[in-house]
Amino acid sequence: MKLNMKNMVTLALSVTFSLAANAEGVKVEKSQAEIVLQAAIDNFTKLVPIPIVAIEESPLPNMVQVVTEKGVFYATKDGKYIVAGNVHEAKEGLPNLTKARLAKENGKKIAELKESFITYKAENETSEIVVFYDTSCPYCTKFHNEVDDFNQAGVTVHYAAWPRQGVYNQQNKAQYTGAYYKLENVWCAENPKAALDAAAHRANIPRSTCENTIPEQFALGLSLGVSGTPAVFSIDGQLVQRGYAPVDDLIKNIRGLN
Structure with missing residues (x-):
């Protein structure tokens, strides 16, 4: 996998990854630290063939935070070690910094597709959830x-x-x-909410086709780790519940994320 250096996040090393010309068109030479770090990133991409979203300064000293489409990794700046796992801040509650960073990325993905979801809006909205749904799923x-x-x-x-x-x-x-096709019938119906309501009561939904983002919505679910329905996430991509749970339990879980 080849990285696009223009999209990399500048590290707090007093140097930048980019070899592109500066504003005056003058080539910027790499420092020794940058050369070593570039080699570390190249090694990471060989060992972990997952598309990289961003490379950032890590909360851990002498390490970089590598945000990928499948999760967050940490790599030493000399390229010798790669760490996969959660980093917690050493204070009350042990805030999960890895989970928070990944949720930020997941939230971006959800925001890109939000307009294509079928939405049941609360009048006095305090929270939003995304439910991955299949019309053939009885628990949905x-x-x-x-x-x-x-x-x-x-x-x-x-x-x-x-x-x-x-x-x-x-x-x-x-x-x-x-x-x-069954989901397309719902999403492409003249009134998708009415079609979803009818499908939930096992009514036959007339065949409808249209340009839609169902493949992208499915891919979003895969990137969040969805393996079955219903799967419930907060609007910023944090897992609330896999499978069905009673309303009171789900609401308690939702409130716990806020």
Whole structure:
């Protein structure tokens, strides 16, 4: 994997990763620290072939924080060690710095697709959740039958389409799965909310097609670690609940993230 240095975050090393010309068009020579650090990053990309989102100064001394599409890693600046795991700040409550950084990245991904979700907005909104949903999932139906309870508690519910069979047929990648088509019928309906309500009551939804972001919503779920439905996340990408749970329990979990 080849990194785009222009997109790397400047490290607090008094030097920059970029070899691009400066504003006057003069080439900037690398310092020895930058050369060593560049070698460390090159080694990381060989050993961990996951697309990199950002490289930042780490909360740990003499290490860099490597934010990837699959999680946050830490690497020593000499390239000798790579650490995968959570970093907690040593103070009351042990704040999880790794989880907070990853949630920030997940929140960006959710924001990009938020307008394409089917939303049940609370009048007195205090929280927002994203629920990865499949029309064939009985526990999704059970969850949706309680959506009014969430709204009354101030929780806005955004549904993201997540076909449990995947988007494309495994035998023929040119064909969509049946689960995708059922979700497309809902998302492309003239009134998607009414269609989702009807689908939750096992009504047949008329065939509808349109340009949609269902594949992107499915990919978002995969990047968040979704493996089944319903899967509930906060609007900034923090996991609330895998699978169904009673309303009171879910609301308690949601409040605990705020």
